[in-house]
Amino acid sequence: MLGVVRADQKASSVTAFFAETTFENMFVVDEEQCLQAEIHHHEWRRLLALGIDDQTCIELLLSSYDEIERKCRTPARVALKSRFPHIEAKYDEPGHRIVHTEIRMPSPTRLDAHGLIMAGGFGRRLGDLTKTTPKPMLDVGGKPIAEHLLDNLVDNGISDIFVSLFFEGDVVTNHFGDGSSFGARVRYLKETTPFGTAGCLSLLPREIKHPLLVVNGDVITTAQFGRLVEFHNAAGYDITVSVRPFPIQMQFGVIDQVDGLISRIREKPKIIHQINVAIYVLSPSVLEHVPAGKVDMPSLIETLIPLGFRVGAFPLIEDWIDVGTLPDLERARIKVEAGHHRHELSIESAKVMVLKETKAAVLCG
Template identity: 45%
Template sequence: MRSARKVTVSPRATIREVLETIDQAAMQIALVVKEDRLVGTITDGDLRRAFLRGKSLDDFIDDIYNVSPVKGYLSQPKEDLLQMALAAGVKQVPMVDDQGLLVGVEVIDEYLRISEKPNTVVVMAGGLGTRLRPLTENTPKPLLKVGSRPILETIIRNFTQYGFRRIFLSLNYRGEQIQDYFGDGREFGARLHYLVENKRLGTAGALSLLPEKCEQPVIIMNGDLLTNVNFEHLVNYHNLSGASATMCVRDYELQVPYGVVHSDGATIKQIEEKPIHRYYVNAGIYVLSPEVLEKIPRDRYFDMPQLFQKLIDDGAKTCSFPVREYWMDIGQPADFEQANEEYAEVFGV
């Protein structure tokens, strides 16, 4: 995803100003932005048609630009974004976050080419899987098959489709089975490395085992999740936000099964029937800037929520990335059954 900074214009820009922007950016499009929000797009084709109607270089663009442009969302799966762009016949798609704020531009020709990313990925695959016993008595949870593949194979293939190939698997419980299955990862389009926890180090502590300093943000993911989140957009969002750490979050609803009474002393003010409370919960996927890794203690249990709280206490910038795509935490037998029922529809295999 490219930065949008060089291709933005004001709704009160002139045709001359838009032409200069399009020429300098060499993208055949300008994004009309007001208060950081995308309000329209204008292409070189729109300008040519305006000249045919008698417009001059010093006319404003307020009646020229497209007020209902094709746009994509950071939380949009890659396949959906490509299908939308191809159906609309557009070569550039402005990208916005869930609040409608402009964050960048996807150039579809570039998006179709999967370039290898320099980022390191760490998948936490050492859990005991206690809640899924007896399924995990002899098999580590990441090797349990959901659909046609083990959970961890789906995770690895999802990363490689976005060009993230340098992947570390953090192992503990029956880790030798995982190593035997995946080997060096070439069969799955990845370059796999292994971090072996001799004792449980938690979702952040295991990062202290990385053998070398990382120069780019690191993606961390729990090894019992199935999701089609757009990892490329996640990393781009982290970089654009300037955050030290980004946590993927998920909507969670909790309904009170009774009428809730709101009172002032003994006086009832309101009765709210079975209210629904909505929260954001930790989705188990993170991006950490390289300097954050230095804050993780070595050889000590340290969880990711502890790390985020430390960053918050230290005044570092931390951001959330809402996951709107499919997401399933396979923690209970019912989750495992549901994931198997949904797998083919979501992942197509």
């Protein structure tokens, strides 16, 4: 059955399911296929944002669902369901045994948001490839990196898109034009000098009334941009920063101490940091505080936090590659051309892939 996972199987299969499909929900069952919990994508991502690992998320959902509702459910959840396909379960009473699942498809809707692709950088680390071609216009899987991002925005209901330009900007404008052939309205922010990763925000028109999704133009990702905007809205953040875990293996034992007394010795632990993946959502109120000229996004955010702006983290569970070097570019091409090493999802045939990397225990049929 589509979107059903056993509680005694790998909890990582839930994250894999939500990362690789557009479905809004899934179900956790016991050995007899009786319902234990219904998990919504939005709630699962909110739990991960709290720093809770997959297995603990499952345990919390099964043992203290009231607390999960208090932490993660918001009135916006009803609206969130409408944009993405929803899985409905048919039960065989008693015990709420699931005997069948089916898909409820929503009508396509436009998302009240704007997009901004940062495409003004030089990409010098890529050598001759970027001598006359901006890095966002390098070919990956038959089309430029920036086109992958634009298609992602449009597929997620974001069709009003800005593109920042500096180095070889004509290459970008000649490809995208006004955006109409890509199903979008594309406007350009032309920098007269390099403005950094946030300076071009000062060039935006004053008409911006909705959240702005900002993404670096050298990123290859399967991130569901619509999820990010909805997460931002539901959480009530002024700025949302997409993050993903980055483990560092220590070569030495690490000492924990309190007042000079050793409380624990951890031998060569793996320390996990949350890194910034350069995909943001900004509320319109933030744009009023962007100075003219050169400024980088991390610096801008750090100046806004003391002013009371709410800055939240969005855990990115999808694929992400920062194309900064030739090996990164080759890795991105392999990922895209190989279809991310997964079976294609076909909503029409109601089948769901199983990730090779995680061997996700999602039952299909």
